[in-house]
Amino acid sequence: MTPVMTRAAKKSPRDDTRLVAECLSGSEEAWSLLIEKYKALIYSIPVKYGLPPHEAADVFQVTCMELLTRLSELREPRALPKWLMQVAHHQCYRWKRQQSRVVSRDADLQLPEPETPAIAESLVQQTQEEQMLREAVAALTPQCRRLVELLFFETPPRPYGQVAAELGLAVGSIGFTRQKCMDRLRRQLDAMGFL
Numbered sequence: 001m002t003p004v005m006t007r008a009a010k011k012s013p014r015d016d017t018r019l020v021a022e023c024l025s026g027s028e029e030a031w032s033l034l035i036e037k038y039k040a041l042i043y044s045i046p047v048k049y050g051l052p053p054h055e056a057a058d059v060f061q062v063t064c065m066e067l068l069t070r071l072s073e074l075r076e077p078r079a080l081p082k083w084l085m086q087v088a089h090h091q092c093y094r095w096k097r098q099q100s101r102v103v104s105r106d107a108d109l110q111l112p113e114p115e116t117p118a119i120a121e122s123l124v125q126q127t128q129e130e131q132m133l134r135e136a137v138a139a140l141t142p143q144c145r146r147l148v149e150l151l152f153f154e155t156p157p158r159p160y161g162q163v164a165a166e167l168g169l170a171v172g173s174i175g176f177t178r179q180k181c182m183d184r185l186r187r188q189l190d191a192m193g194f195l
Helices: 003-011 016-024 028-049 053-073 077-100 121-138 142-153 160-167 171-192
Strands: none
Touching: 016 028, 016 053, 016 077, 028 053, 028 077, 028 121, 053 077, 077 121, 121 142, 121 171, 142 160, 142 171, 160 171
16 A cells, blocks of 8 residues: 555544555555554443443454455445444444343244344434544644643543643643644544534
8 A cells, every 4th residue: 555545534523435455455554554454443342331341441452343344245334334333333233142141042042032122313313423523633733632622522521730731831822722623633633524
C-alpha cells in the first residue's frame, strides 16, 4: 500500500472506504487506524449492557476477530459502524442470555433456540451519534480537543484555573477559547450530518 493513501486515511477520519481498502490489501497501519477509530464504539455496546470489564474486553476481541475475518464480505464500507454495533450487540445478548439461564438446555432437547432481537433503533441512533461526536472531537485542533476533554469529558469537570494552567492560557481567555472551540465542533458535527 502506498504511503500517500495511508496519510490521506489519517487526514480524513470519516473515510472508511479508503481504510477498508488498505486493510484488505494487507496494511497493518490501516488495521490499527480502523481499530483505533472504532474501539470506543465497540466498547460502548457492552457498557450499555452493563457487562463487567473483562466481559466487555471479550466482546471487543470477538468483534475485532469478526472484523478481521469478515471484512472482505462488507459490501458498503459506510455501513461498517452499524455492522460493528450489530456484532457487539449479538455478543452481549449471548452473554446476557447465558447469565440468565436457569434451566439447562441439555435437559430438554425440544426447547427452541431463542432468536437474537434486533438492536433497538434508539440504541443504534444513540451509538451512531456518540461515534460522530468522538470523530468530530478528534478532528479539532489539539488545543481545542484538550479543552473540550477537560471541560466536558472529565468528572468532575476541572475548574478554569486548572484548565488554564494545563493549556498555558490566561484564566480570562478560557471562556472565549471554549466558545471558539464549541463553534468549531458544531461546524464539524454539521458537516458530518449530526442532527
